[in-house]
Amino acid sequence: MLSKQTIDIIKSTVPVLEVHGTTITKRFYQLLFTAHPELLHMFNHANQTKGRQQTALANAVYAAALHIDKLEMILPAVKQIAHKHRSLGVKAEHYPIVGQMLLTAIKDVLGDAATEEILGAWAEAYGIIANVFIETEAEMYKQAEQQNGGWADYRAFRVERKVRESDVITSFYLVPEDGGALPAFEPGQYVSVKVHIPGETYTHIRQYSLSGGPGKPYYRISVKREDEFPNRPGGKVSRYLHEQINQADVLWLSAPAGHFTLDRMDTRPVVLISGGVGLTPLVSMLSTLTESHSDRPVTFIHAAQNASVHALRSEVEELASRASQVSLYWCYDKPTEDDRAAQAFHKEGYIDLPWLQDVVPTKDASFYFCGPEPFMRMVFGLLKEWGVASEDIHYEFFGPSGSLEAA
Numbered sequence: 001m002l003s004k005q006t007i008d009i010i011k012s013t014v015p016v017l018e019v020h021g022t023t024i025t026k027r028f029y030q031l032l033f034t035a036h037p038e039l040l041h042m043f044n045h046a047n048q049t050k051g052r053q054q055t056a057l058a059n060a061v062y063a064a065a066l067h068i069d070k071l072e073m074i075l076p077a078v079k080q081i082a083h084k085h086r087s088l089g090v091k092a093e094h095y096p097i098v099g100q101m102l103l104t105a106i107k108d109v110l111g112d113a114a115t116e117e118i119l120g121a122w123a124e125a126y127g128i129i130a131n132v133f134i135e136t137e138a139e140m141y142k143q144a145e146q147q148n149g150g151w152a153d154y155r156a157f158r159v160e161r162k163v164r165e166s167d168v169i170t171s172f173y174l175v176p177e178d179g180g181a182l183p184a185f186e187p188g189q190y191v192s193v194k195v196h197i198p199g200e201t202y203t204h205i206r207q208y209s210l211s212g213g214p215g216k217p218y219y220r221i222s223v224k225r226e227d228e229f230p231n232r233p234g235g236k237v238s239r240y241l242h243e244q245i246n247q248a249d250v251l252w253l254s255a256p257a258g259h260f261t262l263d264r265m266d267t268r269p270v271v272l273i274s275g276g277v278g279l280t281p282l283v284s285m286l287s288t289l290t291e292s293h294s295d296r297p298v299t300f301i302h303a304a305q306n307a308s309v310h311a312l313r314s315e316v317e318e319l320a321s322r323a324s325q326v327s328l329y330w331c332y333d334k335p336t337e338d339d340r341a342a343q344a345f346h347k348e349g350y351i352d353l354p355w356l357q358d359v360v361p362t363k364d365a366s367f368y369f370c371g372p373e374p375f376m377r378m379v380f381g382l383l384k385e386w387g388v389a390s391e392d393i394h395y396e397f398f399g400p401s402g403s404l405e406a407a
């Protein structure tokens with residue numbers, strides 16, 4: 001239990017640290033990777049370069065510190081992060097290392113302003129925050145291991161099939177190499193995939209949503225190849241998977257994780273909206289809804305540039321053909337002449353509110369969406385403008401998660 005004095009110090013220093021937030025976390029990562037280069041096996045180097053991870057960590061620490069006297073307020077956020085940590089393999093023994101580096105970073109950046117008293121208060125507060133994470137994650141490891149066919153760390157999977165789904169998206173059907181059972185998962189969850197790319201010093205880990213429904217003898221991920229552009233480096237892992245991983249090769253997976261899941265107890269209409277490769281968790285949800293013979297009305301909306309990059313279209317159409325209460329809509333913002341001739345889409349351009357209100361039967365529905373960040377911001381804005389209740393809006397970011405509320 002923290003003393004009132006410690007709590008006061010923490011609360012009064014949060015705004016100061018927030019001002020230096022990213023400088024502190026950047027310094028923190030320099031210190032961390034210099035002292036513990038082995039952790040570079042675990043962190044996503046691309047997220048580091050873009051600074052997204054630094055911001056995510058800084059925001060999480062300050063949010064926790066602000067609520068240090070009522071940590072139950074941040075439990076939903078802790079759970080979400082803990083899912084990611086568990087899927088990556090973060091362990092209790094990593095926390096003191098992170099704590100020590102964070103304090104040193106605070107000291108380095110604040111200089112004399114970081115008095116012994118302030119550092120002592122932060123050390124105590126970090127210990128309490130870290131414990132909440134450690135306990136939540138310990139429970140998640142236990143659950144992952146105790147499930148039928150479950151496992152705690154990484155497990156070898158063989159690529160049973162590799163299927164091209166569009167010009168940029170390819171699916172990998174993965175079966176456990178040990179021939180054992182596969183645990184069930186919630187539609188919308190992801191797995192971490194760990195790869196050893198020849199010539200690279202460190203392993204790389206990425207999260208991919210499972211793109212099929214649960215209950216199959218395989219897990220399927222559908223990966224977008226991130227090509228190189230003049231202003232953007234290519235995706236190391238996605239290109240490795242597309243170009244070098246083939247049938248019979250082995251990938252290492254951690255057990256399914258993630259909080260962006262279909263609420264199966266909900267009986268109201270459901271609206272699944274995706275942009276680009278963001279359709280993967282939503283196809284898993286659609287598959288679950290149709291295979292469980294749910295009678296919930298489902299509106300499935302997918303936005304893509306055109307048919308050449310529209311993945312899993314025939315599979316989604318096949319799923320919908322089995323259930324009369326499922327409506328499908330395709331929005332293309334760069335349709336080709338062939339797309340026009342084939343009447344391959346329902347809307348040209350971006351989703352807008354009048355159109356959404358036209359195709360979605362009611363705003364009293366559960367909305368799930370996923371896609372690139374600008375797309376997510378647009379969909380979120382439309383739902384808010386329409387007056388959809390906050391608790392009915394569910395979304396997932398690619399990479400370090402964020403909040404659309406704060407936008």
Ligand code: HEM
Nearest residue numbers: 042043044056057060061084090094095098130399400401
């Ligand atoms: C990701 C917070 C401790 C390793 C994250 C994210 C947050 C976060 C907010 C982003 C989550 C997301 O993308 O959904 C924290 C806090 C910690 C803590 C508040 C301490 C109280 C640790 C420790 C380790 C660790 C001890 C292990 C050394 C990671 C890794 C990622 C991550 C590898 C993924 C980052 C990436 O994409 O590169 N953490 N974390 N974290 N965390 Fe932590």
